[in-house]
Each structure stands twice: as structure tokens, then as C-alpha cells.
Amino acid sequence: MRKLTGAVFQSLDGVMQAPGGPEEDPTGGFRLGGWSFDFWDESLEQPFGKVINADYDLLLGKRTYDIFSAFWPHDQDDPIGAKFQRINKYVLTHSDAPLTWDNSHKLSGDAANAVAELKRSEGRDLLIQGSSTLYVPLLAAGLIDRLVVMVFPVVLGKGKGIFNGSQMPEALKLVESFVSNKGVAFLAYEPGGDVPIGSFATKEPSEAELKRREKFAREDA
Known part of the structure; x- marks a missing residue:
């Protein structure tokens, strides 16, 4: 079965929209396109190169496909474009x-x-680039085998992201990490099972704590 990796450039507050340039995706009034550019340096090339230079086929949403197909076929001197x-x-x-x-x-x-049907077919592993709309249904269905998140040290406010609050709770296992010289955190995760739940409390709850819990329960009802 093919493995599926999602590779995301995102801000500290979870926005992944238009990292590459101002004209890439201004939908929704987004005006900060190109926010990743200033943070690229040689230290980031090695971890990102392991992703982009691997053997894969692309899985894309239509908007990202339109962006890529208008750019990469016209830049065949770049090894990524040729690939x-x-x-x-x-x-x-x-x-x-x-x-x-x-x-x-x-x-x-x-x-x-x-x-799911594509993953069951014969062929190369799959890589998502961009394509924010794919993450919500694919994460909910447990179809992403590895999630690579490159977190850039910027806060962008509103914009497209990979989470919308509908995902099923799950733990993730960190399998690779790196921080670039300019503060970009490269984090690779694989599914880690159910969310582990515990408590730091070592004593029986006080009367004040029990009243607090009752109050919260009433307000949440």
C-alpha cells in the first residue's frame, strides 16, 4: 500500500496560505503571501530536501494544482520543476x-x-503539497501516514490552515525534528494512538475544588 505524507509550511498560529509569494493565493483578502521567503537558508535545505527529493507522486487540491501548473512547467531548469x-x-x-x-x-x-482507493493501488508513495482543503477529510479518515510541519516564526492571523476543529482526537509520535538557523522548526509526526490522559493531582480534591467542578458542569450543560 502506498504511504501518504502531508508536508505543510505554516505560521506559528497555524496559517499555511500562500507561503511562496504575494500573488500565490490572495483568496479571502489574504495580503501576507510570501511570508516564508525570508526564513529560507542553507540550514533548512537538508531536512526539506529529504521530503522534496524523495520518490513520490503528488496529491493535490485543484487550487494548488492550478498554482503549480501555471509555474513549474515553465521552470524546467529547476530540478523540482523537472521532477x-x-x-x-x-x-x-x-x-x-x-x-x-x-x-x-x-x-x-x-x-x-x-x-483510500489510490493508496491501495500500485505505485509510488504520495506527497501532499499545499492543498489545505485535503487535510480535514484525510486526517479525519486516518489516511495521512506522516505529517511534516515546518513552523515558521511568524504570526499571520486569519488564513487557511489544516485544522478546523473537526479532527478526531489522536496522539502523534515525533519521529524527526530540526530547528534551522532562522528559527524554523521542522517536525515530522506519525500516528501515535489514542490521546493519553492523566492528572498532576496527588491529593483528594478540596471542598472548594468540588464546588468549582460543579459550577463548571452547570455552566457547560
């Missing part, structure tokens, strides 16, 4: 518009079902 041209691009979309980029394949219908 993206060669590999398969699987695109989740409800649009009937043709996918004109070489080796592009449409996935339609329910996102979780379509990706």
Missing part, C-alpha cells in the same frame, strides 16, 4: 475542466474514499 513534470499528479476536484499538465489524473467523489 514535478515527470511524476504523476493526482488532483481531487469536482471541476470538469481538463487537467492539461503532463501526467495529471483526476480524482472525483468523496475525498477520503478516493484517496
Whole structure:
């Protein structure tokens, strides 16, 4: 079965929208596109290179596909552009518009079902780039085998992110970590089972604590 990795550039407050440039994705009035640029340096090339230089096919949402297909086929001198041209691009979309980029394949219908079927097929492992809309259904369905989050030291306010509060609770296991010279945290996680729950309390609750709990329970009812 194919493995699926999601690789996310995001701000400290969880925004992943338009890291590459001001014109990349201004939807929703987003005006801070290009926020990752100043934080790239040589120290970040090695951990990110392990992701982008691996052997994979791309899994994309339609908006990210449109961004990539308008840029990378016209930059074949860049090894990433040449690689993206060669590999398969699987695109989740409800649009009937043709996918004109070489080796592009449409996935339609329910996102979780379509990706589960793709993972069961023969072929290279899969990598999500951008494509914020894919994360909510795929995380909820447990279909992402590795989540790579690169956290940049900026706060952006409103913008697209990978979580919307609907995800099922789960623990994650940190399998790789690195902090660049400019403060970018590279964190790779794999599923870690149920959320472990415990308490730091070592004594029986006081009467004041019991009243506090009753008050919270009434307010939450």
C-alpha cells in the first residue's frame, strides 16, 4: 500500500496560505503571501530536501494544482520543476475542466474514499503539497501516514490552515525534528494512538475544588 505524507509550511498560529509569494493565493483578502521567503537558508535545505527529493507522486487540491501548473512547467531548469513534470499528479476536484499538465489524473467523489482507493493501488508513495482543503477529510479518515510541519516564526492571523476543529482526537509520535538557523522548526509526526490522559493531582480534591467542578458542569450543560 502506498504511504501518504502531508508536508505543510505554516505560521506559528497555524496559517499555511500562500507561503511562496504575494500573488500565490490572495483568496479571502489574504495580503501576507510570501511570508516564508525570508526564513529560507542553507540550514533548512537538508531536512526539506529529504521530503522534496524523495520518490513520490503528488496529491493535490485543484487550487494548488492550478498554482503549480501555471509555474513549474515553465521552470524546467529547476530540478523540482523537472521532477514535478515527470511524476504523476493526482488532483481531487469536482471541476470538469481538463487537467492539461503532463501526467495529471483526476480524482472525483468523496475525498477520503478516493484517496483510500489510490493508496491501495500500485505505485509510488504520495506527497501532499499545499492543498489545505485535503487535510480535514484525510486526517479525519486516518489516511495521512506522516505529517511534516515546518513552523515558521511568524504570526499571520486569519488564513487557511489544516485544522478546523473537526479532527478526531489522536496522539502523534515525533519521529524527526530540526530547528534551522532562522528559527524554523521542522517536525515530522506519525500516528501515535489514542490521546493519553492523566492528572498532576496527588491529593483528594478540596471542598472548594468540588464546588468549582460543579459550577463548571452547570455552566457547560
